[in-house]
Amino acid sequence: MFYRGQNTYRNLFIKNQKEKGASASNQEKAKFIAYVNPIRLMMENDSVSKDQLTIVFNFLKSNEGEFWKSNILSTSKLREKFNQLIMKANEKKSNNSSGQSDQSGASDEFRRKTAERLGIDLDKYEI
Numbered sequence: 001m002f003y004r005g006q007n008t009y010r011n012l013f014i015k016n017q018k019e020k021g022a023s024a025s026n027q028e029k030a031k032f033i034a035y036v037n038p039i040r041l042m043m044e045n046d047s048v049s050k051d052q053l054t055i056v057f058n059f060l061k062s063n064e065g066e067f068w069k070s071n072i073l074s075t076s077k078l079r080e081k082f083n084q085l086i087m088k089a090n091e092k093k094s095n096n097s098s099g100q101s102d103q104s105g106a107s108d109e110f111r112r113k114t115a116e117r118l119g120i121d122l123d124k125y126e127i
Helices: 002-019 025-029 032-044 050-061 063-069 075-095 108-118
Strands: none
Touching: 002 025, 002 032, 002 050, 002 075, 032 050, 032 075, 050 063, 050 075, 063 075
């Protein structure tokens, strides 16, 4: 999974840079470990699921993710901004949904860790 994930994102980053008229040579020369390790850490340490990575990937490919295309050019930056990206992707998804209560696909563990990182006390909110 880590290899396919890194390669998929690497190709997206290169495509986005070329679409913006920027050189993609740094992306094309980047070492394998530089792409794989952040994805591995997201899945193992941050409790990010494959489904969540897919949601964010599709968001970054879409018109709604246009702002982020020039800001997320590596998997380390993807990991750094993942919480913001998944929230934006889910916001888009819930705006297009028929009002279902949970569109995120986020596990309770992921929500807990995200809230912890952001300093939010989940006991104060109904989730």
